[in-house]
Amino acid sequence: RKEVEQDPGPFNVPEGATVAFNCTYSNSASQSFFWYRQDCRKEPKLLMSVYSSGNEDGRFTAQLNRASQYISLLIRDSKLSDSATYLCVVRNTGGFKTIFGAGTRLFVKA
């Protein structure tokens, strides 16, 4: 079983739609969580950190469920520019070893 698992998609949604991605992790001692965005043939870029109480940044909402060991990302009012691959990232205790999920591809259509 992979340490971090994501639905690869693709998710095809119309502009204005709300879309949600989930990510599960296997190490219960995982300490930090992030969502990164990666455009085609580009480097991953931090989208947002994920805090225990949940956090929001504009149209993006991230949540963490430690009991069930998953994190989620909700995108409201999708834009064409949101089309990208979204990577779930988990950092474990005892160091800075960081595990990236394989990513979920999102296509937003006009």
Place this chain on the structure above:
Amino acid sequence: DAGVIQSPRHEVTEMGQEVTLRCKPISGHDYLFWYRQTMMRGLELLIYFNNNVPIDDSGMPEDRFSAKMPNASFSTLKIQPSEPRDSAVYFCASSLGVAVNQPQHFGDGTRLSIL
């Protein structure tokens, strides 16, 4: 501010040749990471350094791969001899490791093709 700088951006070479990838982290960052990304395996952590010291190299695929960080502003990832299966995008990232929730900042990557 300058981000993480990697060179070269693209590298095409024949199998058996030595390949050296270079990285300059963001000034002041004390953690440096090397990743490899392929379609089949996604983004894999190869090795990371803290204050120029290798901390975890368990992701380095085999002895043909080596990484060094001679000072705080420079790191290399070397493959010798290179093989076609090493073809991938190699990313370098750095972070300021004051707190465990500090994110990593990635360079543009080196697209490596081994013929």
